[in-house]
Amino acid sequence: AEPGGGESESGDQVIQIGHLPITHAAPAYFLDHYQDELLDDVELELIQFNSWIELMDALNTGRIDGASVLFELAMKARSQGIEIETTALGHREGNPIIVDPEVDSVEDLKGETVAIPHTLSAHNLLLEEMLTGAGLDYEDVEISEMPPPEMPAALSEGRVASYVVAEPFGALGVENEIGKVMHQSSEFCPDNCLCCAFVLREDTMEAFPEATDELMEGYLKASERAGDGSEESMQVHADYLPVDEGALELSLDWISYDDLDIREDEYAYLREKLVEMELVDGPPSFDALVNRTHVQGGDD
Amino acid sequence: MDLLKSLGYAAIAFVIVITAWQVVIWLGDYPEALLPSPLAVFWGAVSIIQDGTLAEHVQISLFRFFAGYLSAVFAAVVLGLLLSQTKHIWRIVDPIVQVLRPVAPVAWSPFIVLWFGIGNMPAIVVIFIAAFFPVLLSTVSAVNKIDATYLKLAQNLELSKTSLLWKIIFPASFPYIASGLHIAVGTAWIFLVAGEMIGAQSGLGYLIVDARNALDLDLVLAGIFFIGLLGLLLDKSLGLLEKWIGKQWGAGTSS
Amino acid sequence: MDLLKSLGYAAIAFVIVITAWQVVIWLGDYPEALLPSPLAVFWGAVSIIQDGTLAEHVQISLFRFFAGYLSAVFAAVVLGLLLSQTKHIWRIVDPIVQVLRPVAPVAWSPFIVLWFGIGNMPAIVVIFIAAFFPVLLSTVSAVNKIDATYLKLAQNLELSKTSLLWKIIFPASFPYIASGLHIAVGTAWIFLVAGEMIGAQSGLGYLIVDARNALDLDLVLAGIFFIGLLGLLLDKSLGLLEKWIGKQWGAGTSS
Amino acid sequence: MGEPLVQIEHVHKTFHKNNENINVLKDINLSIADGETIAILGKSGCGKSTLLNLIGGFHLPSDGQVLFDGEKVTGPSRRAIMLFQHYALLPWKTVLANVELALEPEQISAEKRRERAERYLHLVGLSNNLQQFPSELSGGMQQRVAIARALATRPEMVLMDEPFAALDTFTRYYLQDELLKIQAQESTNIVLVTHDIDEAVYLADRIIVMDANPGRIRRTVTINLPKPRDRSHSNFQHYRKLILDEFNFSRQNDDIEYNI
Amino acid sequence: MGEPLVQIEHVHKTFHKNNENINVLKDINLSIADGETIAILGKSGCGKSTLLNLIGGFHLPSDGQVLFDGEKVTGPSRRAIMLFQHYALLPWKTVLANVELALEPEQISAEKRRERAERYLHLVGLSNNLQQFPSELSGGMQQRVAIARALATRPEMVLMDEPFAALDTFTRYYLQDELLKIQAQESTNIVLVTHDIDEAVYLADRIIVMDANPGRIRRTVTINLPKPRDRSHSNFQHYRKLILDEFNFSRQNDDIEYNI
């Protein structure tokens, strides 16, 4: 497929970025919101999807130029020969384990169904850590994959006893008193549970190197605004994710957008974990997938 | 007067359903969040009518529906007529169709995205697939059902191949084709909604999924109601069209 | 010999499809990850056959299918026969059916979960809904299509109401009902797979979704192939059954 | 001939269709004596079937009344069995079961039922076809099954609506002969609707010739010939010519209308 | 009468069905002169339609040959037009368009086509029904349209397969008269298949009486009566009786077979 979304009316290069309606994609939202300020010759077009797999279909087939996507999915796609690179993280932390109010401990989940957005997700790894940490086996629970927006409904309907997913759906469950937080991701893999990454297709990056640089620069600036906690920032979050204020605040409490660099040791941990859980046969090497030039260039 | 009578029966049906529904809620003691009351659904329906959400989604769904359905009908009828003319080719195509037909159109989505991108096209392609196979098969079987005397007549009069196809075979099989179209319209509509529930960002199916994700079951039921109503209207319109064509082309003749 | 011939044509079809597919891959230069080659799909199919995954999912899907389909057929035929006997009640039930029918069975999932819990039941209920309405409508229309002379005959012989229903109306309408069942089997199968794609943790639909989630499009295609094949087998078996009943009950008689 | 079995008095019949009243029968008066065979003859659409349905109770008169054995007819009954043009056999039942079904409403044992059914099937010469299905029989044989079924209920009257019209001439001739033989044996009353002049002359004691628009009785012809009759005998030809003349078919008029 | 128009020489016809060979026609020899009207008469299933289809080229003989105007028949052609029992009118076309369609393969202008179609529809008395659809016409009128369509192509021969069997007796009589008038005017050759003895005697110059299993010609009866004939005249009755006797229908045998 032709890279890029063509040119806009004003002659700017249009770059299409896919995302799910989650707080984890907030830097992209902020870049979109402030693109008059942060972008010159590039026009960002956000495309929302309902589930990770639809997003991956569009990314893999070149229907979009990039996406804010689960890190593990990006690894799998790269291992299958899809030419994409991760240029930054989406966020850090912000992955609570939400359980039915009746559930008090990890042991209570034995035999129950737990929802995750995807087997190739930080949430799945997190769940595994939590279960083995509590002396259970991964097989002791039923895993159910479903699109994040569906999870609070599933918990309230009793289809699942717990879910682990991106924000704001955890906070939503708590706010609506459908469920409660049992653990936070930071309790299991402090600072190295890579969750969402910002990825770009290599064909786009090669065709429009300047546009790519400009986009990434803007992205990193936008991420700062996403995490500054100001009134204005809250309003932008609320514009893109129309959830009630309480849930949003709760989400933002759990999540940080500070350090979006992808470090080799974090990546190595992820690789090991994926191989150990037999989720990806030959995960790509750090160099093949991760492109730190923009993050580090920003640091320089 | 007949219409009035039908409406009367429909009204009775409506009252009975509403009553039964309310009784279930009372007896089962279901909370509003799990099984909304008729009144809640009514206000839900009013709200999406008033704020224009409904009109917008209906418009999108109908656009997709007609784009997919009409192109499927056109392609399937023309292909069906041509294929049924050459027995050998049909016997090769038939097994392919037979294996592809039972596959739910949504199963193809990864490939639909590959070839048709994102946006409206996937939903249109899903409808296309849903309508294409039934119409193709009913066209071929309609042609095979044509009274053999018509073909003998054409032979006898030494009509040309094209005359035979367009002046005899097509009109002779049209009443059956039309009834195939009628059946396909129902299935296609159901699949549109199912398809929109899976992949789309708009349309009636999305409206339902979205409401469900927001735990607004009253809107889910309102959506279901409008889907049913629109499906019914589509079906009835095609039924009328079918009848009209039947009359036009002299169905019910002794020949 | 006829079967052999059909198989021959199917083989030709198979070769053509495989060739066209490979050519598309070469010409379009699609990477394996986006459009797997026939060989990759073949090995994918072999792998799920060998490790028993396929058999397990097929078993579950078929169980759900038969449970839902057979109960729908039973309920719909009995109800259809009874309803068609009392014109007034049918005219009240008809509008309800007409509005419910165009709604995709999956749209009901929140309520299905509410009443039927999780596990196999939701998928079975989806099939039930998918099969129930077509069979009900075809039963009622079959009864209305019965040759009026049969009814006149029964009146003339002063047969009892029950004799009329079970010895005249039921057998006389059965061939049409059977053809309704035949149509419903296809739709129900498609919906089973669609339903399993949305909510289930097992079954052929899940197999596809799961493979797709893991970005294993070769397994997706292998799954699609088996779904098509099984659907075809179900359809053909019912076709044979229909033919057999038709023969048994003297379809094609002059009366 | 005793007191009339069927008495039709000033019967009118009007159908409503598309908000129109179609006057199908006008002032029909007819009485049929016990033992008499009546043929109703007329062009297509003149109301023959309607008249037969009135006698059988399948339609009710719009005006006037039909009496059967002195009682007003209010619906179909086993006393007058209709023989349909397309036989109305149940294709999913064997020949024997078809006849047995007709005997079901009578409170007799299963053996008795089977015995009686077999007797009447023997009467029409189908003893060897008891276990066959209707679709395995020729048209002529199917109509015989229908005749056996009608007779097995021992009705006082059999109503026949163009019973042999779907058969070819030769089969028709055979079955007409059959019918006469059986009737001689069972002495059933028959009212026969036909548009075949030969059939009427061959079978009937009295022919009711009808006119159309609205349907009315034009003339009654009593056939004073002993049965069985000879189709090529001059007496037969006399009646045939009489009726042909009634319909203007003997070559004298050339002003054929163009509105068939 | 000149040299034979149709010559059927040692024709056999066998059908294959369910791995069985059905011998339908056996050694048929027949020649039809130009100007002659032939009726083929026989019981159901004796192969009448098969013979007609052989003449028309719709079937080809298993053995022997059919010559039309000296040439071997290899397929249907416009030179011999078949008139079907159920008329085979196209219900989606008007009466006029039905006839016009038949003229399409002739390279004539649209006006000429319309003119010719109207002329033949006038001939059969349907000038007032040009724009009606077949379903709006009675059975008799529909068959007239079919006759007009057949004649409009100016064929050398018209093949009729029980053309009037679906009509009631009265309509049939009218149409038979019509056919004779038109034939006198257009002098078309007619081969007519029928199982109606009266029809054969009324219309044909020569009657081919056929036997069944396998189908073969039993007898040929030449009718030496001027046309139009009088159905109730004694000469007509003579031929009628002759054929009835051939089929044993004049009351002398009572051993009616039970396998109709």
Ligand SMILES: Nc1ncnc2c1ncn2[C@@H]1O[C@H](COP(=O)(O)OP(=O)(O)OP(=O)(O)O)[C@@H](O)[C@H]1O
């Ligand atoms: N149920 C009905 N509703 C309306 N019109 C009817 C009905 N039954 C019969 N007719 C009309 O009454 C007239 C007489 O019909 P009927 O069937 O008695 O004629 P028929 O003499 O039996 O004709 P045929 O020889 O064609 O059977 C016809 O014009 C017919 O259209």
Ligand SMILES: Nc1ncnc2c1ncn2[C@@H]1O[C@H](COP(=O)(O)OP(=O)(O)OP(=O)(O)O)[C@@H](O)[C@H]1O
């Ligand atoms: N295409 C065919 N295949 C096999 N058998 C055939 C075919 N056509 C006719 N027959 C058989 O040939 C025999 C003669 O058929 P045909 O139609 O010529 O009889 P017919 O004299 O016209 O009879 P009818 O008066 O019933 O029309 C029948 O036994 C029929 O079953």
Ligand SMILES: [Mg+2]
């Ligand atoms: Mg009648």
Ligand SMILES: [Mg+2]
């Ligand atoms: Mg024939």
